[in-house]
Amino acid sequence: MPREIIKTDHAPAAIGTYSQAVKVDRTVYLSGQIPLDPATMQLVDGGMEAQIHRVFDNLAAVARAAGGSLADTVKLNVFLTDLGHFALVNQIMAEYFQEPYPARAAIGVAALPRGAQVEMDAVLALQD
Template identity: 40%
Template sequence: MKKVVHSKCAPAAIGPYSQAIKSNGFLFVSGQIPINPESGEIVEGGVDVQTRQSLENLKAILNDAGIGFENVVKTTVFLKNINDFVAMNTVYANYFREQCPARACVEVSNLPKGALVEIELIATMGEYSY
């Protein structure tokens, strides 16, 4: 069983996919590029500004699902230039402070709309004891 999650406070999907899907106690959130949801345009600035916008878009989707960054168990960060890792990581660290999720970070040759960063994530929908 799956349920589509859509936030009006995050950019609409720019293709045939959902912002997020709830399934079996998890939320799978599609990659978010740094689009300002009001203007529909990529935010201007370096990877730090773009990382912040991507994370704010993810935050809006998590909020609409009724959870927050504390529920995130895995992220994948796609960077147009791996030399931007430190700048991205500095902003990222402000969103994930305790019990940081597992993460992969890779350099890619290009991202939609010329973005410098894209971030996707997986989160749990509730409290689990392991």
Template identity: 45%
Template sequence: MASTGSKLVRQVIKSANAPNPLGPYSQAVKVGPTLYLSGSIGIDPATNEFAGSDVETQTQQAMINLQAVLTEAGMTFKNVVKATILLEDINDFARMNEVYASFLTAPYPARAAFQVAKLPKLAKVEIEMIAADCEDC
């Protein structure tokens, strides 16, 4: 249940098929029809290690992790309305983008991408998303 009367309910979403958080945060939090997914890096939940050392492999695993959390919330990538991508090196954008795009179909979510100084565990990429539980997604 997303709301009671005029008050929204906060629901923590946790998937056993995605890595456990590295700190004091949830994999995702749903408030009303909106799902806020924490940033995901390319950690394989089975090994708790990076799936690979290159940006393509890490992007693929980050997207698989996000997909697991979306599934737990009863959503898919079609529900995603906004993504933010953080890259260790903006020169990896095209390679990341090719993998990222392979998980999505039109209409695509809004998106921003940035190069940052340092990502958790020295990851190559981190992706966070916002999704909406909507009828025509």
């Protein structure tokens, strides 16, 4: 089955040897997004709330470029340098997702690229 590489200027450019997303048939695998502003490639200001919003906005931009939306998410992985922010992730996630919610994992990590406090990746199942 052929792979389609997804790329958009509305999300940060890859900062390593990976694609923003890869689409195979109706499944899209979104690479991890950290809270980089796509225009400046710098971490957003404004604390943890701003970082979480930026990550969801970046994921949404890649999902749109693949022909979908966050509503097509079937699996979301959340990586946090401080699991104390878990409740804030839930609160903000409710602004981007409606029931039925995707499957999800939340993982505490020691560090993330560029000093980010949050990173997320996702898998989408596009509707016909």
